[in-house]
Amino acid sequence: MKTDSLLKPCARSDRLAARMAVWLVALPASVVFALPMPSFATQEPDYTLVRQLEGAEVREYPAYTVAEVVVPGPATKAGNQAFPILAGFIFGKNKGERKFTMTAPVTQVAVPVKLAMTAPVTQTTAPGGFLVQFVLPKGVSAASAPEPTDARVMLREVPPSRVAVIRFSGFWSEANYDKNLTKLQSALRDADLAWTGEAVYSRYNPPFRPWFMRRNEIWLHLASKP
Secondary structure (H helix, E strand, C coil): CCCCCCCCCCHHHHHHHHHHHHHHHHCCHHHHCCCCCCCCCCCCCCCEEEEEECCEEEEEECCEEEEEEEECCCHHHHHHHHHHHHHHHHCCCECCCCCCCCCCCEEEEECCCEEECCCCCCEEECCCCEEEEEECCCCCCCCCCCCECCCCCEEEEECCEEEEEEEECCCCCHHHHHHHHHHHHHHHHHCCCCEEEEEEEEECCCCCCCHHHCCEEEEEEECCCC
16 A cells, blocks of 8 residues: 655645744744644655554655754654754755745654764764654655755655554653554564664644544664565
């Protein structure tokens, strides 16, 4: 099963995304920190469903490109810290002032002391924190994307990967996250599948989406192909 290919955005979608970006940044910090990181589009990278697990699934993603930034966190604040930085790049803060439509998901992962990256950045040392990524539209590569004017924004090609995924609804909370991560890890152990690296938290919805309609996911990269 594959998701639909990314579609060319309409002008109305761009205007809505821009208005929502301004609205989010203008919210009081106490409100924004309680909201998941928004995504304004239904577009997302293609993937193939490889295997169905108990309450989870295994997907295979081809390579795609991201704009990313490392922020100090904690986890409850990382999305809000990263959003204005990455949204600035998406909405034209780049050489050429090129604008992109935001896609889904927006991902967040804890960063170890050493963060290995592929070209154009070979390796970045960070004293901990969280790596937050916006997926760029299909067909945009790190080479073809405009250069960010904010030095904190990095462009990277994410290599093909196979990930185990659990999907759940609700607002962000540590308890909700931990409960579903435990479920995913248990499903992998039952299937005799090993994972590697930190768990990735993926958000798909704008902040006005009701909690029961929200799509959240946790990804674990598999150590080897099952």
